[in-house]
Amino acid sequence: MTPKLTDIWVYLSTTPLLGLTVALLVYQGAFWIYKRANFNPLLNPVPISVAVLVVLLTVTHTPYQTYFDGAQFVHFLLGPATVALAVPLYPLLGKLRRAVIPVIGALLVGGVVAVGSAVGIAWLLGASDTTMLSIAPKSVTAPIAMGISEKIGGLPSLTAVLVMVTGVVGVISAKYVLNFLKITDHAVRGFSIGVAAHGMGIARAFQVSEEAGAFAGVAMALTALASSILFPLLLWMFTR
């Protein structure tokens, strides 16, 4: 009986099916806990799922690439889901139009603070150049941040991880920071989460309200747009 089980494991561990199924099961388990805890941000399902999966992969000696072969089907959905952000935004266009000046002002200040604070703190505490360059685009959505990181001389895959951790920090802390500052407008709450914590912030904002989610979506799209134009420009200016 035992050799057969090993055969089954050897077979399954090389197909994408196992990685995908495990990823979905772990996430649903984490989401169930999150829901039972009344969407307490400290129990966000993303860091919990990531931690459980890293332990599972380490214990079973599964390389990340093997896991990703299965999980890439979930990863792929990020594309169409980003496009889908236009849908909840549409009914809020009127409100967005009335808030053009606040949105642009907040975007510029937020973007400068995001890059400046991360690089400045990392520099003060003696981070390596590679780490500093990889950390600079941390608040931008992962695919763009990775592209920027590559262009300015960071490590794209490290940037992807830092972007993810930033998202986790953002979704866990946003509620407390915004409540402390007595910010009640869902448009402002959503927008600031979107600027700081990209798509993960959007996911969290949607759990709060459609309006917060839609404004977080606008924030992510504008941050992506602005940084994909401004980073290469800054680099060009500094390397002259």
Added chain:
Amino acid sequence: MLGALTVLLVFQLAGEAISHGFGLPVPGPVIGFALLLVALILRRGVPEELRTTATGMLQHFSLMFVPAGVGVMVHLSRLKDEWLPITVALVLGTLLTIACTALVMNWLMHRFSREKEEA
């Protein structure tokens, strides 16, 4: 649902084509998002099927970040070596970003609406 999913993929594909075709630094899905928004404005409304699919998908948006997040295991040694600057920069930097963005937007919103009432 199939129709709506096709619509989303078509817009993403158009976005990718524009992004690569013109060598733009903006990723395809972000351009697809802008194109879909323009299409909805021209159409003056969201088809019910697209609304249901998009809402359902976005409810599970966070699941889609898990695979890339697991990539943390590849960088464990660098993270171990530089954990202090990385942790402080990410945590403090993110808190500051949220706070500054919210305060600026809130202030401008109030200023802006007051000016409007006076006008």
